[in-house]
Every structure is written in C-alpha cells, then in structure tokens.
Amino acid sequence: MTYYETAIARFREWLELAHETEGIVDPTAMALATADASGRPGVRTVLLKQVDEAGFVFYTNTRSQKGMHLAANPYAALDFYWAPLARQVVIEGGVQTVSDDEADAYFASRPRLSQIGAWASDQSKPLADREAFEARLAEVEARFGDGPISRPPHWTGYRLRPNRIEFWQGRDGRLHDRERYYRSDSGDWEWLLLNP
16 A cells, blocks of 8 residues: 555545544535635635545535635645544645536535525625525526526536645644655655654
8 A cells, every 4th residue: 555545544534533523513624725826825614525546525616716716726735623533634735626527426416405506606706685695596496497407617626636645633732643645756655754
C-alpha cells in the first residue's frame, strides 16, 4: 500500500468513527478555503459527498463565490474538525470539476426541494427580500411540474486531488500528534511527523 492509499484509508477510518461518535452533527462537514486570482481568501462550510483514491468531492453553484474563486485559482484546502474526538484532518491540493455524468447522477439523488433551490438561487448574490426568492422557487416548481428536474448548467461538483494530507490528534498540554502525507517534488508520496 502506498503512502497515499494509506492516507485515504486512514481518513475513511476517522470519518467512520466520526459517524459513530455522539455529538458530531454532520461528520462530512468541512471548511473549504479558496482564494481569488489576487490571493484574497474565502472560507465556508460545505459537505463531503465522496472520497476515494481520485480525491475529495463536493458540489456547488459555479457562480457562487467559491465557484468563482475555483475558476480563477483552482487550488483549495479542506479542514475537517471533529471536536468530540479531538481530531482534525487538513487536505490541500488542486481542484477540477467532476464529469457531467457524475454531476448529473449526484444531482438526481438530491431531494426535490434541493434540486429546485439549485435553479432558483443566485447563490452569493444580493437578494432584495425573501419573498423574491420564494417567488423564484414557485416559478421553478411550476416549470418542472411533477417531472424530473435536470441539473442546472451552473451547478456541478468539484474534486480536490490532494498533494498534502495532515492528520492531527489532540493531546493534553497541547502536545498534539501531527502526521503529514505529501507529494514530493519527484511526484512520489512521502510521510513525516511534525512537531505539535
């Protein structure tokens, strides 16, 4: 097993434990940090929808702030923090959109109201009032009726392909355990311990 495969397997183990731990509302919640073309950062919480050897997948509106950032600067960082376990995983790497087939399949699995919202929301843009948004929701609902709702062209998934994964385990006295898996200049995956 390569260092990368080991890191992915370890992440899955930690995520499974987080799912089983009382007090963790949504173990898939992760902070997503992006930056615009000038390097100005933005961070928000999104949900992990898939993890495998290809990377970490989340979905969003491409016209949102995060979508605009990723179009201009396709690199990001993810941060999972599971407080009851005193565990954190930080992942950094390049980001690319998933295939249309992947995005279509995931969109089709979403609750109908979420599908309608993806069409109605001009995410991250100013909103005059809630009534205007409710009216857009009603318009979208009327347009699709009882039929299937297709994926909006401005909504897709992103896959972060990691070049660094750090595991942090909290310990008393702030004497934490930190381990980093990273892609070296040669392209191979390496591992090292870090000071707390």
